[in-house]
């Protein structure tokens with residue numbers, strides 16, 4: 001997978017631009033607040049159609065009403081244009097000029113690694129569930145569909161519980177058990193490979209404590225219907241669905257203890273990196289192509305060994321964009337970020353026989 005160019009208009013603090021990206025690593029460096037994260041966020045949105053901001057308006061430049069991003073990308077030898085328009089709280093996606101839904105974009109096109117990933121480890125179960133669900137939804141359109149039906153069913157069932165509609169529960173329970181069982185089954189199956197890949201990545205990061213992924217399930221496919229029936233009174237009193245995959249956690253165990261409670265900051269960042277590398281490998285296995293890798297702030301909180309891991313990972317994919325407050329070593333192209341603009345740096349060391357940059361300018 002390759003991002004040939006990225007165009008943005010009215011996107012956060014970015015000046016309108018079209019940037020061309022070569023194969024290999026593009027390093028983007030600049031001071032805090034220059035727009036480096038915004039650039040990666042725009043690239044991730046244009047490549048996948050995905051964003052995790054709560055309000056799409058946040059992505060639109062202050063004072064404007066609409067924003068636009070466009071990716072020209074190359075996948076398995078063919079070229080396509082993906083466009084995302086943002087306005088009035090809605091997102092409109094097009095591929096080669098034809099309107100599509102998010103799930104119709106290439107689902108394995110990008111992985112985004114950022115310092116906030118530590119929240120996966122230290123934050124609440126909902127963040128880890130979102131990581132797992134978003135990954136599985138990208139691996140399988142069927143999972144995305146079942147998950148969205150399940151989530152709709154939970155909120156409708158909750159409304160019925162709040163309305164005291166006990167008589168309607170058997171209908172909601174039937175849908176909930178059917179959809180929830182499929183979600184639990186897919187999660188369990190996918191976790192086997194995800195666990196292997198995350199453990200490998202954790203070892204490659206030099207961690208002396210083994211990493212194990214497991215599911216803490218609030219029920220099981222076999223017991224789900226019975227659990228719902230036995231907690232009916234409690235659910236009616238609380239007005240919410242007490243059990244099911246929307247309550248489960250992805251437990252990250254480092255050594256003998258849950259990382260969420262016992263890991264140091266650095267260990268937590270390592271676990272998060274291991275999860276992201278596992279995500280990248282799973283997407284590559286599923287779609288037969290390595291995603292574009294977006295790495296935000298490659299040096300944040302990381303010791304030299306872990307920085308080297310990230311830079312090696314960047315070198316293992318056809319294309320990566322790596323940001324930092326300092327230059328990423330070994331980049332094919334370096335962009336200097338300043339006030340939402342990105343300027344290519346002329347390489348200081350000419351290839352043998354090439355004139356110096358100064359000579360070119362003279």
Ligand SMILES: Nc1ncnc2c1ncn2[C@@H]1O[C@H](COP(=O)(O)OP(=O)(O)OP(=O)(O)O)[C@@H](O)[C@H]1O
Pocket residue numbers: 011012013030031032033034035036037038039057058059060061062297325337
């Ligand atoms: N909708 C918006 N409109 C205008 N500016 C915005 C909008 N959203 C965010 N910004 C601004 O964009 C600027 C750049 O943010 P960004 O996170 O990309 O910086 P960065 O280069 O990654 O910095 P750091 O090195 O601190 O991570 C911030 O000053 C922020 O206030």
